[in-house]
Amino acid sequence: MNLSAKITGFCAAAVLALGLSIPAMAADTIKIGVAGAHSGDLASYGLPTVKAAELVAADINGAGGINGKKVELLVEDDVCKPEVATNTATKLVSEGVNVVIGHICSGATKAALPIYRDANVIVMSPSATNPALTQSGEYPNFYRTIASDDAQARTEVDFAINKLGAGKIAVIHDKGDYGKGLAEFAKKFIDESGKAKVVLFEGITPGAVDYSAIVQKIKRSGADAVIFGGYHPEASKIVTQMRKKRMKTVFISDDGVKDDTFIKVAGKYAEGVYATGPADVTANPVTREYREKYKKAYGDEPGAFFDNAVAAALALTNAIAKAGSTDPAAIAKVLHTEDVATPFGMIHFDERGDATGVGFTMYVVKDGKYEQVQ
Amino acid sequence: MDYFVELFFSGLTRGSIYALIALGYTMVYGIIGLINFAHGEIYMIGAFTALIVSTVLSIMGFPLPAIIILTALAAAIWASAYGYTVEKLAYRPLRNAPRLSPLISAIGMSMFLQNYVLLAQTPDFLPFPALIPDFAFMERFAGVIGSSDLVILITTTVIMILLTLLIKFTRTGKAMRATAQDRTMAMLVGINVDHVISVTFILGSALAAIGGMLIASHIGQINFYIGFIAGIKAFTAAVLGGIGSIPGAVLGSFILGLTESFATGYVSSDYEDVFAFSLLVLILIFRPSGLLGKATIEKV
Numbered sequence: 001m002n003l004s005a006k007i008t009g010f011c012a013a014a015v016l017a018l019g020l021s022i023p024a025m026a027a028d029t030i031k032i033g034v035a036g037a038h039s040g041d042l043a044s045y046g047l048p049t050v051k052a053a054e055l056v057a058a059d060i061n062g063a064g065g066i067n068g069k070k071v072e073l074l075v076e077d078d079v080c081k082p083e084v085a086t087n088t089a090t091k092l093v094s095e096g097v098n099v100v101i102g103h104i105c106s107g108a109t110k111a112a113l114p115i116y117r118d119a120n121v122i123v124m125s126p127s128a129t130n131p132a133l134t135q136s137g138e139y140p141n142f143y144r145t146i147a148s149d150d151a152q153a154r155t156e157v158d159f160a161i162n163k164l165g166a167g168k169i170a171v172i173h174d175k176g177d178y179g180k181g182l183a184e185f186a187k188k189f190i191d192e193s194g195k196a197k198v199v200l201f202e203g204i205t206p207g208a209v210d211y212s213a214i215v216q217k218i219k220r221s222g223a224d225a226v227i228f229g230g231y232h233p234e235a236s237k238i239v240t241q242m243r244k245k246r247m248k249t250v251f252i253s254d255d256g257v258k259d260d261t262f263i264k265v266a267g268k269y270a271e272g273v274y275a276t277g278p279a280d281v282t283a284n285p286v287t288r289e290y291r292e293k294y295k296k297a298y299g300d301e302p303g304a305f306f307d308n309a310v311a312a313a314l315a316l317t318n319a320i321a322k323a324g325s326t327d328p329a330a331i332a333k334v335l336h337t338e339d340v341a342t343p344f345g346m347i348h349f350d351e352r353g354d355a356t357g358v359g360f361t362m363y364v365v366k367d368g369k370y371e372q373v374q
Numbered sequence: 375m376d377y378f379v380e381l382f383f384s385g386l387t388r389g390s391i392y393a394l395i396a397l398g399y400t401m402v403y404g405i406i407g408l409i410n411f412a413h414g415e416i417y418m419i420g421a422f423t424a425l426i427v428s429t430v431l432s433i434m435g436f437p438l439p440a441i442i443i444l445t446a447l448a449a450a451i452w453a454s455a456y457g458y459t460v461e462k463l464a465y466r467p468l469r470n471a472p473r474l475s476p477l478i479s480a481i482g483m484s485m486f487l488q489n490y491v492l493l494a495q496t497p498d499f500l501p502f503p504a505l506i507p508d509f510a511f512m513e514r515f516a517g518v519i520g521s522s523d524l525v526i527l528i529t530t531t532v533i534m535i536l537l538t539l540l541i542k543f544t545r546t547g548k549a550m551r552a553t554a555q556d557r558t559m560a561m562l563v564g565i566n567v568d569h570v571i572s573v574t575f576i577l578g579s580a581l582a583a584i585g586g587m588l589i590a591s592h593i594g595q596i597n598f599y600i601g602f603i604a605g606i607k608a609f610t611a612a613v614l615g616g617i618g619s620i621p622g623a624v625l626g627s628f629i630l631g632l633t634e635s636f637a638t639g640y641v642s643s644d645y646e647d648v649f650a651f652s653l654l655v656l657i658l659i660f661r662p663s664g665l666l667g668k669a670t671i672e673k674v
Contacts, residue, residue, distance in 0.1 A: 175644070203644045207603040209391045209589060212384035212523075213638035213646075219517070220377050233499050233595065240594050244508075244520050265501040265595040 029072035030065075030320060032057070032313075033092040033121075035102030035112070037080035045304050046104045049126050050075055052302070052309035053101055055293050056317060066321045078103055082111035089115040097121060098326040099316045101309065106130035113139045120328050122335075124316055126308035131185075134352040141328070143335060143349050145311040145342070147278075147359035153185035153229075155276045155360040156252050159373075160225045161196045163362075164250055170200035170223035172214065172238070174230030182229035182254055199223050206234055215241045218249065225250040232262035236270070243269040250274065255360070263368055275370065276360040279344070281307060286314075287343035311342035311358065315349075380518050381639040382632065387523040389631025390530040391592070394585030395608035396615070396623040397537065398578035404618035405554050405574045407473070411480040412460050413582060414605020415487035418598065420453040420583025421590040422495060425502055428587075432503065442505050449587050450580035456487075457579025458572055466568065484602070491598040498597065505591040522592040529588060533581060534624045541620065546573060554618075614654050616667025625665055629653070 034053045036046035050073075057071040065071060076092055078085040085108035092100060093115060100116060100123045103109040109128040116123045117139055124143040125133075131148040133139065160166040169190055173183035180203060190198050199221040204214055215238060218226060226242075226249055228235055235257045242249060251273045258275035266273070281287045290310045294302040316331075318340040323330035339346040344358045362373040395417050402410045427448040431441045464483045468476045506522040541547035552560040553570045561567050589604070590596045607630065615626025630650055637649035657665060 202642055205643070205647060207599070209593065209604050209607070210384070210388045212387055213381055213635040214643045216377065216380045216384055217639055217643070219380075233597075236499075236595060237593060244516065245518075246516050261499055265499050267501060267594070 029070045030317075030326060031072050031074055031095065031097045032316065033095075033097035033100035033102065034073055034075045035078055035085070035088050035092060035100055036104030036127075037108075038075065038077040040079040042080040042105065045127060046077075046080070048303035048306040049101060049104065049309035049312075051294060051298065052126075052290070052306050053313045055290060055297065056310060056313035060317055066317060067324060071317065078105075078108045078112070080105040080108050082107045085109070085112040086115060088112065093119040093121060099124070099320070099331065101126065101312050101316065103128065104305070106133065109133060109142075113142055117141050122316070122328050122331055124312040126312045127305040134354050137352070140353070141332075143312075143315075143353040143355070145308045145315065145344070145347070145355045145358055146305065148354060149181065150185040150189075151359045152254050152276045153182050153227075154189055155362060156227050156254070156274075157186050157189040157193065157196075159274065159276075159362050160227060160250070160252055161190070161193055163373075164225060166224035166250065167196050168199045168221065168223045168225075169196050170218045170221050170226045170249075171198055171202075172200070172218070172226060172228045172230075173203050174206045174234050175203040176206070176230065178256060179228075179230035179254075183227070186227045186229065204230075204234060204238075206230070210241075211238050212241050212245070214238070215245060215247070218242070219245065219247055223249055225252055228253040228257070230254075231256040232259050232265070235273075236262055236266035239266050239273055240269045252276075258363055258370060260370075263365055263370070270365045270368070273365045274373070275363050275365075277363050277370070279359070279361045280372070281343055281345075284343055284345060286310070286341055290343065307343040308358070311344055311347065311355070314342050315340050315347065315355075377639065381635050383519040383523065384639075385632035385635030386527060386628065387519070387592075387631070388635060389611075389628035390523075390527045391585075391589050391604070391627075392608045392611045392631055393530045393534070393624045393627035394526070394589065395582060395604055396612040396627050397533065397620065398582045398585075399605075399609055399612045400615075400617055400620060400623040401537070401574055401578045401581075403612070404620075405550055406465075406557075406571055408465060408476050409480065409609070409617075410465075410575075410578070411477070411605070411609075412464070412483035412487060413578065414601030414608070415484050415491075416453050416457050416460070416579045416601070417582040417586045417589075417604060418491065418596070418601030419456050419487065420449045420579075420586030421502070421596045421600065422491060422586075423452040423583065424449040424505075424587035424590065425500060425596060428503060428505060438505070438507065445505065446584050446587055449583040453583030453586070454576040454579045457575040457582075460487075461572060461575040466571075484605075488598050488602065495598065499595045500597065502590040502594055502596050504594065505587065520592075522588070526588050526592060529584070530624065533584075534620060537577075537581075537620050546570070550574060610650070610654055613664055614657055616661075616664025618668070619664070619666040622664055622666030629665075 034050050037043050038046045057073055061070050076088045078088040089112035104127050106128040109125050122141050126145050129149045131150045171183050171187050173179040187198050190196050235253050239251050253275045255277045258277035263270045319331045319334040322334045335349045339348050347355045347357045363370040364373050398413050424445050428441055428445040460483050464479045465476050506525050509521045512521045549565045549570045553567050611627035611630045612623045615622030633653050634646040634650050637646045
């Protein structure tokens with residue numbers, strides 16, 4: 001009781017001290033806004049980003065700041081709601097932020113972006129995956145360190161067309177939000193590529209006892225490859241029946257299938273199946289460094305989007321340092337042109353604002369294990 | 375033409391899978407007029423038992439034919455015990471209650487068994503070993519019909535014939551028919567109705583267990599939920615063919631399987647359920663008691 005009262009007291013003092021110190025040093029700091037869900041039921045998505053930003057800021061300030069200026073974090077909660085996010089953004093802009101890390105949810109991010117755009121503030125989200133945020137071209141001030149929702153479909157299609165040379169592709173999905181959304185993106189990308197044709201686009205009923213009819217249909221379509229959007233139970237049934245019918249059609253799927261249960265269930269028929277999944281970054285020294293720091297500071301494993309948030313914080317601070325000023329145009333130029341070491345390796349941002357090298361890689365089942373395709 | 379044949383056999387495979395489960399539904403309904411919603415779960419328990427027993431036997435090094443026979447026996451006996459117990463606990467006390475009560479009791483039983491297996495075993499999918507090998511003589515037809523499809527098809531047909539013979543020509547069958555026609559009268563002439571009903575449940579459960587073993591070996595995976603979806607489709611098939619009729623269940627299953635297969639093949643698999651259930655509605659409009667069901671006249 002005594003101890004916890006002491007801790008509470010200490011925290012209160014810390015908060016007070018922090019609150020008082022901000023105006024005092026406001027003149028010569030670099031202000032980084034951190035916006036996202038920090039309370040409410042989606043807080044677990046937003047809080048790791050705050051921690052990541054704090055760890056990076058502490059490192060930089062410990063080493064003397066950026067070009068002699070200390071980094072100051074302005075943390076604002078948007079509870080993941082678009083209507084709150086606009087207020088959050090207005091508040092951060094009026095406080096004079098230089099750059100913003102956030103927001104966390106796609107909906108809130110979309111609502112806040114016009115305000116930042118009008119104020120000419122660069123925003124970088126660690127977690128907003130809605131494809132339109134970068135692809136619509138409406139928000140040139142927006143960047144992200146996470147792959148967009150359609151990135152998996154793009155990886156699958158690129159792999160099928162460019163690596164495997166598939167000309168006819170059957171796109172099958174399980175009618176669910178995840179599977180169907182993915183399949184629709186895959187279809188769009190195949191159509192746009194002009195190099196391959198979608199010969200079949202169909203949804204199957206999940207949980208059905210037998211998929212031999214759809215397998216016959218795939219066979220008749222003459223597809224070189226099947227792209228399946230959905231989860232492993234259906235994928236293993238379809239692959240098994242395709243192989244039992246002696247079909248050698250390539251089977252490509254998503255991270256719903258990149259699961260060891262798939263290999264366990266489909267057994268020998270799983271061999272040679274391709275599935276996309278997030279690249280394994282645990283071996284990266286930057287990833288390890290920040291995960292270690294988090295563990296030391298908070299005693300447990302970092303939560304959702306932590307690596308992405310570290311990447312965003314590092315990319316932004318690096319860009320400000322290299323640009324030598326907080327001028328948005330100068331920062332943007334560095335973001336687009338210069339690589340920075342992050343938990344995802346060396347990354348920079350493409351013309352739309354998506355980080356290169358953050359995303360999905362292709363895995364293949366070999367000897368009963370998923371192996372990264374080189 | 376080839377495509378048509380391929381789809382036809384796909385439909386037959388699906389149909390015979392449904393039929394293996396539908397037979398149990400229709401038998402119980404025929405005797406006591408109860409839709410036994412827990413039947414799908416008995417099928418699932420049969421599949422789990424088969425998985426455990428076949429794994430143990432193959433570790434002990436038994437030859438494949440022995441594994442198949444012993445597994446089938448073990449699954450049938452174990453599932454029968456469940457079927458018998460379910461009837462005794464959940465349906466028998468409600469024998470004279472209004473019709474809705476045993477129905478609700480059946481749904482409760484179904485949920486109970488699902489969650490029991492979920493907790494006692496695992497919520498994950500488990501791989502099921504292929505008990506039926508790829509026969510060499512089937513290799514030529516592998517693109518059209520697989521070995522396990524063929525075994526399921528033959529098993530369904532044989533079981534249907536045996537059941538029909540049992541009900542038509544044996545003493546037990548005669549007692550079953552008598553119970554089905556008029557339970558009170560059957561009791562009055564000295565038939566042990568409770569015994570007859572127990573036998574029906576045991577037979578139905580054994581069938582479901584063998585179905586569970588064959589189907590799981592065909593699909594290659596099981597989890598606690600497989601009984602629900604398969605059960606719903608099998609129930610639909612039984613209603614389509616005329617619930618209470620043994621050949622009706624098989625006919626209904628084949629029609630349902632073929633409709634789904636052709637709908638997938640020629641229209642789109644997005645619409646397979648639409649076609650299947652539209653067909654059900656159409657048939658029930660013109661033949662309310664199903665294709666082979668007997669029209670019953672309610673005496674007031």
